[in-house]
Amino acid sequence: MNTDAAPLIEMENLERAFTTDEVITYALAGIALEVRRGEFVAIEGPSGCGKSTLLQVLGLLDEPTAGSYRLAGVPTDEIDRSEQARLRNREIGFVFQSFNLIPEMTAIENVMLPFMYRRGVERSLRREKAEQALAEVGMTPRADHYPSQLSGGQQQRVAVARAIAGGPSLLLADEPTGNLDQETGREIMDLLDALHEQGTTVVMVTHDPDHATRAGRRIRLLDGRIQ
Ligand SMILES: Nc1ncnc2c1ncn2[C@@H]1O[C@H](COP(=O)(O)OP(=O)(O)OP(=O)(O)O)[C@@H](O)[C@H]1O
Ligand SMILES: [Mg+2]
Secondary structure (H helix, E strand, O other): OOHHHOOOEEEEEEEEEEEEOOEEEEEEEEEEEEEOOOOEEEEEOOOOOOHHHHHHHHOOOOOOOEEEEEEOOEEHHHOOHHHHHHHHHHHEEEEEOOOOOOOOOOHHHHHHHHHHOOOOOOHHHHHHHHHHHHHHOOOHHHOOOOHHHOOHHHHHHHHHHHHHOOOOOEEEEEOOOOOOOHHHHHHHHHHHHHHHHOOOEEEEEOOOHHHHOOOOEEEEEEOOEEO
């Protein structure tokens, strides 16, 4: 099978139910979604409609309770945890609203972190790739700064560098500008635009309609369903 020709993302009838105190919540209630390589998709919708859950499942950080999800042609429910982790490391980069940098590590160390889990990547090559990624987000001069010494926008730049250093085909961003002022938020969006221009597939959750208009396709979720 030629997996490159397949859509990057194929979801069918996908559900994610959470059971708490015998109450079942369908965070995702039957999602059908196809995303082709090179697309830029924005996901919008009210609080609690399932946006973050969808991103977590897309990123193989959470598993659906029903339905199917193929990533890069691979049926994710037919592979075990370690294969899922390998697929995630190879294909996916994450950017979160809250940056999620490790405070005890410098910018460059944070960017090198994902490579620690990759066998066969030498230390010198890890540093080289991390330096390239930091340069791409304009953070070379701050490579040896700790997150507490950086502004929010600078921290998010480092987080983007960490997400792209491994050359992922899919960049997932959950409200990447949610903790930033408007101007800084626009700068981060310019960065995502540039990555998309270079061929990265981007799926981004946002509450900001201005940012959503940058996407080639906008998807609205309501109560775990695509509207
Ligand atoms: N671990 C969990 N256990 C139980 N319920 C959960 C869990 N995670 C999410 N949910 C529920 O699933 C639904 C969707 O949550 P989700 O975080 O995906 O919403 P969201 O669209 O990202 O909201 P927001 O815009 O506020 O970030 C909510 O009703 C939430 O309470
Ligand atoms: Mg959310």
